[in-house]
Amino acid sequence: xxSESLRIFCAVAAELSITNAAARLGRVPSNVTTRIQQLExxxxxxxxxxxxxxxxxxxxxxxxxxxxxxxxxxxDEARQAVTGGRDGGSLRIGSMESTAASRLPAVxxxxxxxxxxxxxxxxxxxxxxxxxxxxxxxxxCAFAALPPAPDGHDELAEMGLQARAIWxxxxxxxxxxxxxxxxxxxxxxxxSLAAFPPGCTYRSAAExxxxxAGSGDWQIQEMGSYHAMIACVAAGASVTVLPAxxxxxxxAAGALPAIALGPLDTCLVWRQGYDVPAFQNLxxxxxxxxx
Numbered sequence: 001x002x003s004e005s006l007r008i009f010c011a012v013a014a015e016l017s018i019t020n021a022a023a024r025l026g027r028v029p030s031n032v033t034t035r036i037q038q039l040e041x042x043x044x045x046x047x048x049x050x051x052x053x054x055x056x057x058x059x060x061x062x063x064x065x066x067x068x069x070x071x072x073x074x075x076d077e078a079r080q081a082v083t084g085g086r087d088g089g090s091l092r093i094g095s096m097e098s099t100a101a102s103r104l105p106a107v108x109x110x111x112x113x114x115x116x117x118x119x120x121x122x123x124x125x126x127x128x129x130x131x132x133x134x135x136x137x138x139x140x141c142a143f144a145a146l147p148p149a150p151d152g153h154d155e156l157a158e159m160g161l162q163a164r165a166i167w168x169x170x171x172x173x174x175x176x177x178x179x180x181x182x183x184x185x186x187x188x189x190x191x192s193l194a195a196f197p198p199g200c201t202y203r204s205a206a207e208x209x210x211x212x213a214g215s216g217d218w219q220i221q222e223m224g225s226y227h228a229m230i231a232c233v234a235a236g237a238s239v240t241v242l243p244a245x246x247x248x249x250x251x252a253a254g255a256l257p258a259i260a261l262g263p264l265d266t267c268l269v270w271r272q273g274y275d276v277p278a279f280q281n282l283x284x285x286x287x288x289x290x291x
Contacts, residue, residue, distance in 0.1 A: 001042050003075050006068045008035045009047065013065050016055055070137040077140075080276035088117025091278040094130040094142030095122060097196070097226060099266055102245040103167055104143070107285055118278045126199030134269050135159050140279060141270040145169070145201035160272050165265040166286055169243035171205060172258040174229075176236040179257055185210045188259075192219045192238040194229040201264070206241035209261055226250075 011021040012032065022029040040047050047061035057065060073092070080089035095104055100122065108120060125133075127144035134142050146156075146163060156163055175182065182188055188210060195203040212218045221238055223229050229240040230252050241261065247253050268286060270279065 001039060003072060005035055005039045006072055008032055009039055010065065010068055010072065012036060012048070012055075013057055013061065013068075016057075018055070066136075066138075073137055073140070077274070077276050080278060084277060088115065088119065089276060089278040090119035090121070091282060092121050092123070092138075092140045093282075094133055094139040094144070095124050096127060096130070096143060096145060096200075096202075096266070097124050098169070098202070098243050098246045099143045099167075100124050101226070102243065102249060103266070111282060111285055115278070115281050118281070126196050126203075127201045128199035131156075131159075131161070131269055134271060135161060137271070140274065141268055141282070143266055144269050145264050146267050146269075147201055147204065156269065157272075161269055162272050163267040163269045164287070165267050167266045168263045169245060169266055171202060171241055171261040171264055172244050172247060173206065173209070173261055174233045174240050174242060174247065174252075175257045175259065176233055176239070177256055178236075182257075182259060188239060190236065190238060191217050192221060194221045194223055194232045194238040194240040196224070197222050202241050202243075205261060205264065230256075 008021070008025060008027075011025050012018060015021040015024060018029050018032050018036075022032045025032065036047065043060075043064070045060040045064075046058050047064055048055045049058045049061075076090050079087070104122070108122070111118070112120065123130075123133075123139065127146065130139065130142035130144045131146075133139040143166065144163075173188070175188070176190070179189065180187075193203075193206060193210065193212065195206060207213060210218065212220070221232065223232070226240075226242055226246050227250075229238075229242065230247075230250050232238040233240050233256060234252055247258070268283070
């Protein structure tokens with residue numbers, strides 16, 4: 001087993017096609033097939049289930065994929081550490097949808113202009129899942145909203161993580177046009193919340209403010225984008241919670257009433273001891289030296 005075999009395996013696992021993986025890697029399909037067979041022989045298990053021309057990860061393959069991803073990431077981290085990031089290295093960044101839309105474009109454009117050799121990847125998701133992926137090594141760092149709790153950072157320390165607040169977002173509860181003046185949660189109409197799946201800190205904040213837990217008259221519509229959520233509010237079908245910075249990007253800004261729910265920090269979360277040059281360059285973008 002070597003790093004090249006792991007890269008080939010991860011490419012096939014991503015494409016679920018030998019032909020597509022070969023094209024992605026710049027190899028001939030027969031070479032990819034041979035390397036996968038050699039890896040399976042080395043491990044003594046089938047990593048893929050084959051049905052005709054179709055392949056899928058086997059149970060063993062799914063477990064191995066987790067380790068292969070982390071081993072390749074660790075190899076890159078080690079290479080950056082001993083070479084001082086001479087080849088640029090890579091940085092796998094996680095982010096909430098809201099931060100990716102409103103905050104990161106300028107940051108990442110500036111980063112790329114200054115460090116074009118660094119391979120940046122961006123993955124979005126709810127805060128809880130992002131933090132877990134940093135913990136397991138599937139992401140190098142993530143921008144996440146942490147629940148407001150006195151011991152929140154203590155819990156991170158127990159997970160081997162640390163965090164620093166980067167931006168403060170003003171959370172808004174967005175209401176349909178024509179909604180009567182509403183200040184109390186009991187008066188909010190309609191009784192439907194458009195939100196991301198569980199794990200989203202903003203959703204949790206909305207559920208607490210609205211008193212949804214234990215309430216039988218609320219429905220939650222799970223969606224994958226703020227565009228869809230704002231559209232549902234505009235249609236009068238639901239309410240939603242989002243940062244003011246995201247609403248400002250929408251044509252609906254100023255057309256729909258909103259209730260301020262208060263500020264919530266967006267933090268950069270990373271593993272303790274993770275300090276490779278590619279990450280140092282990101283933190284230099286986010287806070288000045290000595291700040």
